[in-house]
Amino acid sequence: MTSESLDAFVNNLETYGKIYGPVKTGESCSFQEISQSKEMALNYSRTMIPPKKFFLKLKERMFIFDERECEYEETLEDGKIVVFGIHPCDIYALKLMDKIYLDKNPDKYYQMRRENATLIGYSCHPDEYCFCQSQGTNYAVDGFDLFLHELKDKFLVRIGSEKGNKIASENSKFFMDVESSDIQEFREAEGKREKEFTLKLAINGLTDMLALSYESDVWKEYADKCFGCGSCNLVCPTCRCYDVVDNVNMDLKSGERQRMLNSCMLKKHGLVYGGKNFRPTRVERLRNRFNCKGSLREDMMNCVGCGRCTVYCPSKIDYVEVLRRVRGEL
Numbered sequence: 001m002t003s004e005s006l007d008a009f010v011n012n013l014e015t016y017g018k019i020y021g022p023v024k025t026g027e028s029c030s031f032q033e034i035s036q037s038k039e040m041a042l043n044y045s046r047t048m049i050p051p052k053k054f055f056l057k058l059k060e061r062m063f064i065f066d067e068r069e070c071e072y073e074e075t076l077e078d079g080k081i082v083v084f085g086i087h088p089c090d091i092y093a094l095k096l097m098d099k100i101y102l103d104k105n106p107d108k109y110y111q112m113r114r115e116n117a118t119l120i121g122y123s124c125h126p127d128e129y130c131f132c133q134s135q136g137t138n139y140a141v142d143g144f145d146l147f148l149h150e151l152k153d154k155f156l157v158r159i160g161s162e163k164g165n166k167i168a169s170e171n172s173k174f175f176m177d178v179e180s181s182d183i184q185e186f187r188e189a190e191g192k193r194e195k196e197f198t199l200k201l202a203i204n205g206l207t208d209m210l211a212l213s214y215e216s217d218v219w220k221e222y223a224d225k226c227f228g229c230g231s232c233n234l235v236c237p238t239c240r241c242y243d244v245v246d247n248v249n250m251d252l253k254s255g256e257r258q259r260m261l262n263s264c265m266l267k268k269h270g271l272v273y274g275g276k277n278f279r280p281t282r283v284e285r286l287r288n289r290f291n292c293k294g295s296l297r298e299d300m301m302n303c304v305g306c307g308r309c310t311v312y313c314p315s316k317i318d319y320v321e322v323l324r325r326v327r328g329e330l
C-alpha cells in the first residue's frame with residue numbers, strides 16, 4: 001500500500017467499527033478515537049495505558065440483580081472497534097490475555113469485546129526502555145488482523161486472520177501486489193531494526209534465578225524506594241488481576257456486581273477473610289511482582305518487554321536493572 005493511501009484506507013475502516021489510534025496527549029500517548037489518520041502519532045514509542053483497556057475495563061458492572069423479582073440482567077456492550085497502530089509487544093500481551101480469558105473457561109465480557117475488535121498492527125522502533133527483543137516479542141507472527149510495516153514510501157501489509165483477509169479484499173483498491181524489490185526493502189528494514197535494540201535482558205534461567213534469590217537483599221533495597229502506588233500494574237499490558245464486589249442496595253435484596261482491576265502492589269491485594277494477608281509487606285509484594293513477571297504463563301512470557309513499568313514508575317524503579325541485580329550482573 002502506498003503511503004498516500006493510508007488516510008483513505010483509515011477512513012474506510014469506519015465500516016468495521018469506531019477507530020482508535022495512538023494520539024499524542026502531552027508528554028505521553030494514548031489510544032483514542034480518531035476520524036482520520038493524521039490525528040495519529042504513528043511514530044510513538046508506547047502509550048501509557050496499553051490496549052488491554054479495550055478488553056478489561058478499570059471498573060465495570062457485570063450484572064444487576066433483584067432477588068424479589070428473581071431478576072438478573074447482564075450488561076454486555078457490543079460496539080465494534082478497530083484498534084489501529086498496535087505494536088508487536090502489545091499484540092503478544094493480548095495473545096496471552098486471550099489464552100487466559102478465552103481458552104479454558106471463556107470470560108464472556110472479554111470474549112464479546114475481543115470478537116468485536118479488529119487489531120491492526122504497526123511497525124515500531126525501540127527506544128532505550130524497550131527490551132522486547134530479549135523477550136522474543138519484537139515481531140508479531142500472529143495475533144493481529146492486519147499488520148502494516150512502514151517502508152520508505154509504502155507499507156508492506158501482512159494479513160493475520162480471516163477478518164484481516166476480508167478487510168484486505170473489500171479494500172483491494174488500496175493494495176498492490178508485492179514486488180521482489182518490496183521484499184528486499186522489507187528485509188533490509190527489519191535487519192536494521194533488529195540492530196536498533198540496545199537494552200537487553202538475559203531471560204534464560206530467569207525463573208530459577210528469581211527462586212534462588214528469594215532471600216536476596218535486592219528486594220528490600222528496591223522495596224524501600226517503592227511507593228506501593230500500583231502504577232506498574234496499571235500500565236502493564238499483561239497485568240490482569242481483578243476484584244469482584246457485590247454492591248447491595250439499601251433494600252438488601254437488589255444490587256449490582258462489579259469487577260475492577262486490582263494491583264498486587266497494593267496492600268489489600270493479599271487480604272482475605274479473617275484479616276489474614278498473604279503479602280503484608282512491601283518487600284513481599286515487590287518480590288511477588290517480579291517473580292510473576294519473570295515467569296511463564298500459559299507457556300508464554302508474562303512480560304513482553306514494553307518498558308512501561310520503568311518509564312511510568314514514580315520512584316524510577318527500573319525493571320531490567322532489578323532483574324540484572326537478581327542475576328548478579330550488576
Ligand code: SF4
Nearest residue numbers: 226227229230232313
Ligand atoms: S510503580 Fe514503582 S513505586 Fe509504584 S508500586 Fe510499582 S514499583 Fe512501586
Ligand code: SF4
Nearest residue numbers: 236303304306307309
Ligand atoms: S512487566 Fe513492565 S516491561 Fe514487562 S510487560 Fe509489564 S510493564 Fe511491560
